[in-house]
Amino acid sequence: MTALFINGQWLTGEGSEFKSVNPANGETVWSGEAASPEQVNTAVAAARQASTDWALLGFEARTEIVRRYGKLLEEHKEELAVTIAAETGKPLWETRTEAGAMMGKIEISVKAYNERTGSRSSDMAGAKAVLRHKPHGVVAVFGPYNFPGHLPNGHIVPALLAGNTVVLKPSELTPHVAHKMVELWEKAGLPAGVLNLVQGEKETGIALANHSDLDGLFFTGSSRTGHLLHEQFAGHPGKILALEMGGNNPLIVDEVSDIKAAVHETIQSAYITSGQRCTCARRMFVPAGEWGDNFLTQLQQAISKIKVGGQFDDEAPFMGSMISEAAADGMVAAQANLIELGATSLMSLEKLQPGTGLVSPGLIDVTAIADALPDDEYFGPMLQVIRYTDFDDAIRQANNTQYGLSAGLFSDSEERFNYFYDRIRAGIVNWNKQLTGAASSAPFGGVGASGNHRASAYYAADYCAYPVAGIEADSLALPATLSPGLTLD
Ligand SMILES: NC(=O)c1ccc[n+]([C@@H]2O[C@H](COP(=O)([O-])OP(=O)(O)OC[C@H]3O[C@@H](n4cnc5c(N)ncnc54)[C@H](O)[C@@H]3O)[C@@H](O)[C@H]2O)c1
Numbered sequence: 001m002t003a004l005f006i007n008g009q010w011l012t013g014e015g016s017e018f019k020s021v022n023p024a025n026g027e028t029v030w031s032g033e034a035a036s037p038e039q040v041n042t043a044v045a046a047a048r049q050a051s052t053d054w055a056l057l058g059f060e061a062r063t064e065i066v067r068r069y070g071k072l073l074e075e076h077k078e079e080l081a082v083t084i085a086a087e088t089g090k091p092l093w094e095t096r097t098e099a100g101a102m103m104g105k106i107e108i109s110v111k112a113y114n115e116r117t118g119s120r121s122s123d124m125a126g127a128k129a130v131l132r133h134k135p136h137g138v139v140a141v142f143g144p145y146n147f148p149g150h151l152p153n154g155h156i157v158p159a160l161l162a163g164n165t166v167v168l169k170p171s172e173l174t175p176h177v178a179h180k181m182v183e184l185w186e187k188a189g190l191p192a193g194v195l196n197l198v199q200g201e202k203e204t205g206i207a208l209a210n211h212s213d214l215d216g217l218f219f220t221g222s223s224r225t226g227h228l229l230h231e232q233f234a235g236h237p238g239k240i241l242a243l244e245m246g247g248n249n250p251l252i253v254d255e256v257s258d259i260k261a262a263v264h265e266t267i268q269s270a271y272i273t274s275g276q277r278c279t280c281a282r283r284m285f286v287p288a289g290e291w292g293d294n295f296l297t298q299l300q301q302a303i304s305k306i307k308v309g310g311q312f313d314d315e316a317p318f319m320g321s322m323i324s325e326a327a328a329d330g331m332v333a334a335q336a337n338l339i340e341l342g343a344t345s346l347m348s349l350e351k352l353q354p355g356t357g358l359v360s361p362g363l364i365d366v367t368a369i370a371d372a373l374p375d376d377e378y379f380g381p382m383l384q385v386i387r388y389t390d391f392d393d394a395i396r397q398a399n400n401t402q403y404g405l406s407a408g409l410f411s412d413s414e415e416r417f418n419y420f421y422d423r424i425r426a427g428i429v430n431w432n433k434q435l436t437g438a439a440s441s442a443p444f445g446g447v448g449a450s451g452n453h454r455a456s457a458y459y460a461a462d463y464c465a466y467p468v469a470g471i472e473a474d475s476l477a478l479p480a481t482l483s484p485g486l487t488l489d
């Protein structure tokens with residue numbers, strides 16, 4: 001299998017063999033060889049070689065190629081959705097929306113380039129104040145498995161538009177999606193070396209991230225890996241590092257009038273993508289007392305009816321498989337650990353079929369251990385419930401996390417929302433809406449251990465180019481008056 005794309009050529013990797021599997025049935029989807037460290041070097045060298053011409057090509061010509069890629073995405077939308085579903089276990093209806101988001105990214109990124117970066121000029125005495133932007137040069141893009149198309153695409157499209165060249169290292173769990181995506185870029189007529197693909201596991205990632213000739217690295221993945229990269233980039237202030245990482249996201253529920261809607265938004269917050277979205281609600285604060293009891297009863301009824309199943313089942317499931325059996329085992333172990341610490345299971349997260357990542361959605365009451373709760377991101381369909389009596393204390397607990405990605409409030413009171421908004425610490429703050437499903441037309445990123453203040457989505461343009469400010473005049477001219485103490489005669 002020619003797994004790598006370097007300098008416009010598909011090549012066989014010289015590293016060790018690895019494969020991806022359909023997590024809903026264990027069948028192999030893709031197998032190939034990883035890039036060797038020498039091939040990673042070749043990929044970075046190819047990107048460097050292509051860098052000047054790509055930058056000099058100009059924004060309009062680059063946009064033309066990027067739009068051609070967008071058209072190809074449209075033509076291959078279904079094929080891409082099927083590939084994503086096969087490799088991730090996500091239901092086909094959901095991967096169709098991922099392919100749609102990839103298409104939408106093109107025009108949003110063109111607009112963002114012009115609005116956030118681009119060029120401007122204004123008059124000043126005897127000259128013009130000019131602002132332009134330049135690309136960084138060669139950047140590495142690292143992607144996660146949960147949105148193997150949309151999220152790397154969300155770095156690649158703005159990076160290329162701005163004039164950077166790219167080396168992509170996708171998740172080792174989703175190499176096939178990356179392969180398909182790069183094939184479309186090739187078909188769109190991207191010049192050789194402008195986008196390079198190195199496949200492989202952690203070692204390939206380490207070789208790429210350590211490369212001395214990178215000008216930047218755009219990462220979406222776990223907080224653990226992001227922190228390692230941050231340490232690695234310490235002492236290199238000249239290199240740009242954008243980190244989009246995980247969260248331990250809180251959702252506070254007030255005594256709202258429409259319980260059914262609150263139940264629906266909770267399910268969309270916690271269980272969509274089998275809980276494998278960075279924005280998923282992980283901790284839910286529910287009022288103690290009768291209203292809260294009633295809400296939880298209705299929530300449990302609705303959760304018990306969530307259909308879990310294969311991504312291609314005729315009767316579409318809401319939740320597909322988790323990414324792997326190992327990830328499912330990890331969630332079962334996390335739940336057992338919370339129970340051992342003193343939590344009470346309301347609905348048990350259980351493996352549904354050995355050898356797969358299929359699990360049932362879990363709900364667990366952690367009120368008894370609220371102040372000793374591990375501040376971990378449990379990246380799966382398990383929502384922790386904390387009963388509260390005091391709204392301020394719920395906000396305090398919601399903020400009691402190293403992370404700060406998304407947070408939300410369900411409340412009929414705008415005043416309450418404003419109070420919550422002023423006190424909550426997160427990059428995404430929603431009111432009466434699910435925590436997931438962020439728009440690409442807005443910035444996307446978190447604070448604390450969730451990011452490094454380089455928001456993605458609409459603001460990705462910001463980390464893809466640096467500003468150059470200039471004062472310009474067509475010709476040299478003496479000023480009307482010279483500074484005191486100067487004589488030119
Ligand atoms: N904030 C966001 O925008 C966002 C979006 C999606 C996912 N996520 C987060 O991503 C995580 C799930 O994705 P994942 O498990 O694929 O993440 P991950 O950190 O395990 O892997 C991400 C990428 O980094 C590579 N990698 C792993 N270890 C490395 C190392 N030591 N050096 C260099 N590269 C290395 C992987 O091979 C992969 O390509 C969750 O924590 C989720 O919250 C965040």
Ligand SMILES: O=CCC[C@H](NC(=O)CCC(=O)O)C(=O)O
Pocket residue numbers: 146147151154276277278279435436437438439440441444456457458
């Ligand atoms: O898993 C993390 C991403 C979740 C997703 N966010 C986006 O799609 C952000 C928009 C963008 O990057 O264009 C969500 O909020 O569901």
